[in-house]
Amino acid sequence: xxxxxxxxxxxxxxxxxxxxxxxxxxxxxxxxxxxxxxxxxxxxxxxxxxxxxxxxxxxxxxxxxxxxxxxxxxxxxxxxxxxxxxxxxxxxxxxxxxxxxxxxxxxxxxxxxxxxxxxxxxxxxxxxxxxxxxxxxxxxxxxxxxxxxxxxxxxxxxxxxxxxxxxxxxxxxxxxxxxxxxxxxxxxxxxxxxxxxxxxxxxxxxxxxxxxxxxxxxxxxxxxxxxxxxxxxxxxxxxxxxxxxxxxxxxxxxxxxxxxxxxxxxxxxxxxxxxxxxxxxxxxxxxxxxxxxxxxxxxxxxxxxxxxxxxxxxxxxxxxxxxxxxxxxxxxxxxxxxxxxxxxxxxxxxxxxxxxxxxxxxxxxxxxxxxxxxxxxxxxxxxxxxxxxxxxxxxxxxxxxxxxxxxxxxxxxxxxxxxxxxxxxxxxxxxxxxxxxxxxxxxxxxxxxxxxxxxxxxxxxxxxxxxxxxxxxxxxxxxxxxxxxxxxxxxxxxxxxxxx
Amino acid sequence: xxxxxxxxxxxxxxxxxxxxxxxxxxxxxxxxxxxxxxxxxxxxxxxxxxxxxxxxxxxxxxxxxxxxxxxxxxxxxxxxxxxxxxxxxxxxxxxxxxxxxxxxxxxxxxxxxxxxxxxxxxxxxxxxxxxxxxxxxxxxxxxxxxxxxxxxxxxxxxxxxxxxxxxxxxxxxxxxxx
Numbered sequence: 123x124x125x126x127x128x129x130x131x132x133x134x135x136x137x138x139x140x141x142x143x144x145x146x147x148x149x150x151x152x153x154x155x156x157x158x159x160x161x162x163x164x165x166x167x168x169x170x171x172x173x174x175x176x177x178x179x180x181x182x183x184x185x186x187x188x189x190x191x192x193x194x195x196x197x198x199x200x201x202x203x204x205x206x207x208x209x210x211x212x213x214x215x216x217x218x219x220x221x222x223x224x225x226x227x228x229x230x231x232x233x234x235x236x237x238x239x240x241x242x243x244x245x246x247x248x249x250x251x252x253x254x255x256x257x258x259x260x261x262x263x264x265x266x267x268x269x270x271x272x273x274x275x276x277x278x279x280x281x282x283x284x285x286x287x288x289x290x291x292x293x294x295x296x297x298x299x300x301x302x303x304x305x306x307x308x309x310x311x312x313x314x315x316x317x318x319x320x321x322x323x324x325x326x327x328x329x330x331x332x333x334x335x336x337x338x339x340x341x342x343x344x345x346x347x348x349x350x351x352x353x354x355x356x357x358x359x360x361x362x363x364x365x366x367x368x369x370x371x372x373x374x375x376x377x378x379x380x381x382x383x384x385x386x387x388x389x390x391x392x393x394x395x396x397x398x399x400x401x402x403x404x405x406x407x408x409x410x411x412x413x414x415x416x417x418x419x420x421x422x423x424x425x426x427x428x429x430x431x432x433x434x435x436x437x438x439x440x441x442x443x444x445x446x447x448x449x450x451x452x453x454x455x456x457x458x459x460x461x462x463x464x465x466x467x468x469x470x471x472x473x474x475x476x477x478x479x480x481x482x483x484x485x486x487x488x489x490x491x492x493x494x495x496x497x498x499x500x501x502x503x504x505x506x507x508x509x510x511x512x513x514x515x516x517x518x519x520x521x522x523x524x525x526x527x528x529x530x531x532x533x534x535x536x537x538x539x540x541x542x543x544x545x546x547x548x549x550x551x552x553x554x555x556x557x558x559x560x561x562x563x564x565x566x567x568x569x570x571x572x573x574x575x576x577x578x579x580x581x582x583x584x585x586x587x588x589x590x591x592x593x594x595x596x597x598x599x600x601x602x603x604x605x606x607x608x609x610x611x612x613x614x615x616x617x618x619x620x621x622x
Numbered sequence: 623x624x625x626x627x628x629x630x631x632x633x634x635x636x637x638x639x640x641x642x643x644x645x646x647x648x649x650x651x652x653x654x655x656x657x658x659x660x661x662x663x664x665x666x667x668x669x670x671x672x673x674x675x676x677x678x679x680x681x682x683x684x685x686x687x688x689x690x691x692x693x694x695x696x697x698x699x700x701x702x703x704x705x706x707x708x709x710x711x712x713x714x715x716x717x718x719x720x721x722x723x724x725x726x727x728x729x730x731x732x733x734x735x736x737x738x739x740x741x742x743x744x745x746x747x748x749x750x751x752x753x754x755x756x757x758x759x760x761x762x763x764x765x766x767x768x769x770x771x772x773x774x775x776x777x778x779x780x781x782x783x784x785x786x787x788x789x790x791x792x793x794x795x796x797x798x799x800x
Contacts (some may be wrong), residue, residue, distance in 0.1 A: 167746070291765060294766075308759070308766055308768075311741065311759075311766060312765070312766045315761070315766075335702050359765075426735075468703075470702070470703060471735055472735060474735045474736040474762075474790075475736050475737075476761045476763055477737070480674055481686075482671060482673055484671055484673070505719065505737060505762070505763065508763065509763060520662055535701070536673055536684050537701075538673065538674075538684070538686040538698075539686070541688065541698070541701075541703060542701060544701040545700070545701040545702045548700075548701070558632040573700070573701050574701075576699070576700065576702040577700070579678060579679075580643060580683065580699040580700055580702060580704070581639065581643075581645075581699075581704050582657075583664070583678055583683055583685075583699050584637075584697040584698075584699045584703075584704035584706070585637035585639065585645035585647075585697075585698050585704065585706055586645070586647060586650060586655060586664060587639070587666075587676065587685060587687075587693040587699075588637045588706045588708050589635040589636070589637050589645075589647045589650040589708050590647075590666075591652065591687070591690075592635060592650075592693060592695070592708040593633075593635055593649075593650045593651050594651060597651065
């Protein structure tokens with residue numbers, strides 16, 4: 123069935139990204155307006171806005187309210203729902219409700235989501251299909267005492283992971299026996315909070331692996347292909363900070379081996395739609411299956427850049443029941459793409475969230491630069507949603523060229539009003555091991571000593587401007603009364619802009 | 623006469639960084655500074671979009687005033703922030719003197735690094751804490767963050783309760799250095 127209308131149960135950059143493809147395909151897009159950001163940009167990009175801002179439910183946030191979303195979809199007679207990433211994207215109940223109500227879910231079947239989302243079932247499937255795994259608890263760990271027992275058997279370090287998890291939340295590495303009780307409590311609390319399910323399991327922790335994931339596309343007729351890998355090793359506390367495709371660590375043979383394993387995982391649940399199979403790659407090139415993400419990923423653009431395939435378009439076509447228009451042999455990886463995540467975070471204070479208003483944002487236009495963002499001048503960064511404000515995706519014929527263009531693009535990516543991770547991106551680009559492609563998941567903690575980079579004279583320039591502004595204000599105040607706003611003095615710099 | 627004297631007095635300013643590095647400028651309003659023995663011009667610009675930037679040695683540096691309270695500034699240059707207090711020669715002297723008088727054994731407060739909710743408090747008043755010990759669990763942006771002590775000492779007071787929301791820089795606990 124051709125999809126003519128699509129409700130996007132998401133916000134921010136991914137809502138806008140999906141709208142773009144919907145528009146290209148002649149599909150009418152619907153989005154949800156919340157009271158938390160009633161002036162967000164994605165609302166303007168969509169064809170229709172469904173207003174959820176009237177009723178504010180503290181218990182169930184808007185984008186997690188399955189019944190309300192289903193009801194709205196039916197009321198507006200939309201053909202399909204795209205969940206984006208996060209929120210309900212990997213909630214099997216949501217997909218199942220769509221199936222029951224005959225709304226096309228632009229994603230896999232609820233059964234595939236359930237089985238891949240349930241880590242112990244997923245692992246069992248992987249084992250059956252001959253895909254290598256790490257050692258660990260067979261299922262959810264009952265209590266701290268059991269965690270201690272298993273950890274002592276397989277040896278430290280171990281990692282505690284939310285059974286229903288993803289995106290790095292509810293994960294804790296435990297290095298010593300004396301920490302296990304505290305870490306178990308932290309992990310279960312976080313899991314309960316984030317996923318409404320306190321279950322955690324435990325597995326051996328590979329100290330310095332690479333995080334490699336494979337993009338899968340599969341249709342409803344049994345055709346499965348992989349679109350190569352994404353290198354996601356640069357992480358902080360299991361949160362990805364940048365991704366690239368291909369990975370500097372893979373050659374053709376290893377890519378085929380891991381790609382085949384990824385395809386096998388997808389086949390094991392009769393998977394259809396876009397999906398991602400995550401592996402840990404050890405220094406000896408042995409790899410283990412971690413999990414399958416049954417959704418579109420934040421970092422999907424790097425795969426789109428090197429394959430030339432619009433993944434959202436393929437998801438929609440697959441949901442309509444179309445066959446994949448290509449076979450594995452048609453998939454060619456060309457060039458190199460890197461995605462830099464720009465988060466509203468203060469990298470000089472442990473990446474703590476930096477709230478506020480984006481005064482201005484601008485970036486260089488270039489045929490090899492793509493920016494996916496949900497913010498523009500005046501957008502407010504709220505504490506309700508994650509801190510990502512933009513993704514800068516840079517393409518080059520080679521990795522070296524992609525890195526070169528990245529340096530230029532990052533220098534010219536200007537944002538005022540909030541602290542961002544751009545300073546971190548600069549630090550990464552300065553690092554010689556990163557430039558050589560020689561890094562793993564311990565890159566941040568071991569290799570990158572300073573998480574931001576500043577050029578020699580920047581502190582001097584900042585110091586100069588502080589004194590300049592101060593002197594100017596003293597000069598002005600001799601004639602005029604002090605300008606104040608909410609009892610706080612405001613800068614003439616800002617005032618000048620406002621008066622204009 | 624009086625005004626002339628005031629102007630003269632305020633022409634030399636010092637930006638004192640958070641790491642106690644002093645940057646001295648003879649007369650900042652002249653936009654001309656001494657750099658490696660030479661006098662160099664600093665150009666301040668605003669582009670058509672309204673971005674403010676400094677041109678220094680033919681390179682553009684994005685400028686953003688993140689925070690400004692009286693003489694305390696946080697200035698971001700190319701995405702990296704720098705904190706200063708702007709001092710006159712007299713105020714700097716006074717400040718340095720006062721700093722010497724501060725009792726080294728005074729209580730140190732641990733502040734919330736970000737806004738969030740207190741999930742758990744792991745210390746008790748009168749209890750001992752070591753550097754690096756977790757003191758509270760703060761939930762922010764859906765993550766549970768361990769806030770740890772950067773000093774060793776005795777917990778003097780706890781200013782927050784479980785499940786309480788805190789703002790950035792709110793004092794969480796006070797520790798008496800030991």
